[in-house]
Every structure is written in structure tokens, then in C-alpha cells.
Amino acid sequence: MKKCAAAPLVSVIVPVYNVEKYLPRCLDSLFNQTYENLEILLVDDGSADSSGEICDGYAAKDNRIRVFHIPNGGVSNARNLALDNMAGDYVTFVDSDDWLNDEWVKIAIDDMCAKEADLFISNIVRVSDCSRDQWLSWETFDDCITNIDFLKRSFKNNFACWAIWGKLWKRKYWENVRFNCDLVMDEDLDVFWHKLVKQVDRVSYNSEAEYNYFAREGSAVTIASNKHYLDLYRVEDSVLADNKWHGDLELERLVHGHFFIHKFILLCQLSLLDGNDRFVEAEQKRMRRGIGDRLVAAYAYRGIKGMFIALLTYFPGKLWGIFEVWRNEKDIEAVFNFLKVKVLDKS
Missing domain, CATH: 3.90.550.10 (Spore Coat Polysaccharide Biosynthesis Protein SpsA; Chain A)
Incomplete structure (x- = not known):
């Protein structure tokens, strides 16, 4: 040795x-x-x-x-x-x-x-x-x-x-x-x-x-702010854009699945903060393109659960924050309060 x-x-x-x-x-x-x-x-x-x-x-x-x-x-x-x-x-x-x-x-x-x-x-x-x-x-x-x-x-x-x-x-x-x-x-x-x-x-x-x-x-x-979430989102987006240098299909799908799912969670978080509606809406549309490849990548990374999360991108964009509220609080009353503020009070 x-x-x-x-x-x-x-x-x-x-x-x-x-x-x-x-x-x-x-x-x-x-x-x-x-x-x-x-x-x-x-x-x-x-x-x-x-x-x-x-x-x-x-x-x-x-x-x-x-x-x-x-x-x-x-x-x-x-x-x-x-x-x-x-x-x-x-x-x-x-x-x-x-x-x-x-x-x-x-x-x-x-x-x-x-x-x-x-x-x-x-x-x-x-x-x-x-x-x-x-x-x-x-x-x-x-x-x-x-x-x-x-x-x-x-x-x-x-x-x-x-x-x-x-x-x-x-x-x-x-x-x-x-x-x-x-x-x-x-x-x-x-x-x-x-x-x-x-x-x-x-x-x-x-x-x-x-x-x-x-x-x-x-x-x-552990400190959440617009700047924190946007930095996370943009860096992870840049990783996805640079995900072919290694020439390995299995790794490409694992990386794609991981960051696609995490970007979805970040958009849910951003949707709860003021001033992000246009950015979130534009990114939602972009995430819905090429759904076939995304489903394959999400499945490679997290199986059926990953595919389910990928399909959630087709849920109405203004309601994506529901998933983040539920993920953090596991409380149906918090979900109803979110719906009231985000949908009913703005309609």
C-alpha cells in the first residue's frame, strides 16, 4: 500500500x-x-x-x-x-x-x-x-x-x-x-x-x-427568502443545461430527475412569496415541455413517486403552493387558508 x-x-x-x-x-x-x-x-x-x-x-x-x-x-x-x-x-x-x-x-x-x-x-x-x-x-x-x-x-x-x-x-x-x-x-x-x-x-x-x-x-x-430560492433555482437550472458532459445516460437521468423534482418544489416555495407570479408562470410552462423525457428521468430517480411529482406540473400553476404548504405543515386547515388567500381573495 x-x-x-x-x-x-x-x-x-x-x-x-x-x-x-x-x-x-x-x-x-x-x-x-x-x-x-x-x-x-x-x-x-x-x-x-x-x-x-x-x-x-x-x-x-x-x-x-x-x-x-x-x-x-x-x-x-x-x-x-x-x-x-x-x-x-x-x-x-x-x-x-x-x-x-x-x-x-x-x-x-x-x-x-x-x-x-x-x-x-x-x-x-x-x-x-x-x-x-x-x-x-x-x-x-x-x-x-x-x-x-x-x-x-x-x-x-x-x-x-x-x-x-x-x-x-x-x-x-x-x-x-x-x-x-x-x-x-x-x-x-x-x-x-x-x-x-x-x-x-x-x-x-x-x-x-x-x-x-x-x-x-x-x-x-434554514433561512428562506426570494433571493435564496431564486439562487437555488437558477443554479440547478444551469446544472440541467450542463448535464451531458459525462456521456452517461444513467447519470443524466438521475441528475435530470433529482433537479427536475427539486425545481418543482422550489417553484412551489416561490409561489408562496409575493412578486414571483410571472417568473413562476413562465417556468411552469417550460417544465411542462418534454414530459416524456421528464417522466423517464423522474422514474429513474424516485420510481413511481418521482413520476407522480412530474405529473403534478400539469396541476393549475397558481395552486402549486398547496404542495409546499402540505409538505411543511401536514394540516388541512393550512391548505384551506392558502386557497382562501391565493384564490378566493384574488378572484
Whole structure:
């Protein structure tokens, strides 16, 4: 089994914004890594709480930590700054409310070197204040798989494979790649699909490396707004438009089915917010074209349930919000209230 000739430097990039309650847990998990040749880049993105001071406190006791204090510009801007300043041969990203098990970097480096991989994927556990669920848990790969096999395996298991965290990358893949600072959501999918995964040939995975993803109220993925939903919709639409580069029909259908269904849900969400009627109506018409291909793709991704959702696009557009109301509240009274506001009060 091949080993790294020397212990390569690993850059760990952590964007930080108003996470004083959770930041010490994240930084302790980096401080306690059994693999020691790290540089830890903390980018304090204009925090209004004590997060910046916490970063400085950790840097004072560990010379591997570098802290950048910048005006608030968003997570993409913070990550880009760290990418511009990193010195590592490998790079990984950790969100400031998440944490790693103590062996994470060592397992990742050893696995990549032994299998001559371009990209390492770790086990992912989704943690909330009241639950702990295995989000990604496969059998450890004996050897690498291709980027296409990784994507197919991910979509079949409904795993958001495009998250930037929970992975170790060779530096070379980021030399000319940066995040789009105009996006507030799906910036990971945008850079992963369009710029990164096409370059990667060999993907390794080891279930002993565990990334703990903390799902908390108030994080970017739990805050709903027009901008959030529109960013999600447009990035996912761009993925569908760029879904033939891999030349694999099975993957094409899995990707098509996943994002077609998710775009339907996003349009339902947008229909509940003011000012979106024209956009939603135009997209509804577009989604109804080529229904045969969409049914095949939806079935490949989610079976009969996927086909049913695809057929729902023929339901009257102004009532699409019903599905989102029911999905969130499971309450018939909430559905009637939606109908009253959306239909009766406007008729």
C-alpha cells in the first residue's frame, strides 16, 4: 500500500460568521487532529458577536492558525480569500458550526496516498439539537471509483454530493477555481458541478473519517427568502443545461430527475412569496415541455413517486403552493387558508 513520501501540508479553510456558541467545538476538533501538519485559515467575515475574538484566542495558542478579519461579504468571499492565501498541498473546508473526528485528516491523507486518489470523501453525520443521523455512510472503497460512479452512487442514495465540506482535495484543482460571490445559496453546487468534478478522475472514500454536519436554526440553509430560492433555482437550472458532459445516460437521468423534482418544489416555495407570479408562470410552462423525457428521468430517480411529482406540473400553476404548504405543515386547515388567500381573495 502506497504511503505519502512526507507528511504534506493540509490547509483547512473555515469561514466564520456569528457562531460564538458553536465555534469552540469546531476549532477544538481541528486543534485535536492526530495529523499535525496543518495550516488552519479562519476568516472572520465581519462577525458582530465574539467569534473574531475566539479565533484570535485560538491563534494565540496554536501557531498553525492564521486569522483574517474582513468586512462581511458572505461565505463565498471568505472562502476565496482563504484560497488566495493557502499554502497547503491539499485543502479541505469545514463550516464553523461543524466538526471532525480526531482522525479525520490522517485517515483522509492516508487514503488518498494509498489509492492515488484525486478527491477524498468522508462519512457524514447530520446532527441537530435533538437527533443524529447517518447522512452518508457507505462501505469503505477498496480502491478508487471514477467521478461518474461517485455521482451515480450519490444520486441513487439521495446524498448532496456537491457539498464542498467533508472532502479533501488536491490543491491543483483549486488553482483557477473560485466561488461565485453573487450567490447566497448553492454556491457549492455551482463550483462543484461546473468547475471541479469534471477534473477529478479518482475518488476515494473511507467510512472511518467522520464529518459532523450541524443543522441549526438561523444557518444559511434554514433561512428562506426570494433571493435564496431564486439562487437555488437558477443554479440547478444551469446544472440541467450542463448535464451531458459525462456521456452517461444513467447519470443524466438521475441528475435530470433529482433537479427536475427539486425545481418543482422550489417553484412551489416561490409561489408562496409575493412578486414571483410571472417568473413562476413562465417556468411552469417550460417544465411542462418534454414530459416524456421528464417522466423517464423522474422514474429513474424516485420510481413511481418521482413520476407522480412530474405529473403534478400539469396541476393549475397558481395552486402549486398547496404542495409546499402540505409538505411543511401536514394540516388541512393550512391548505384551506392558502386557497382562501391565493384564490378566493384574488378572484
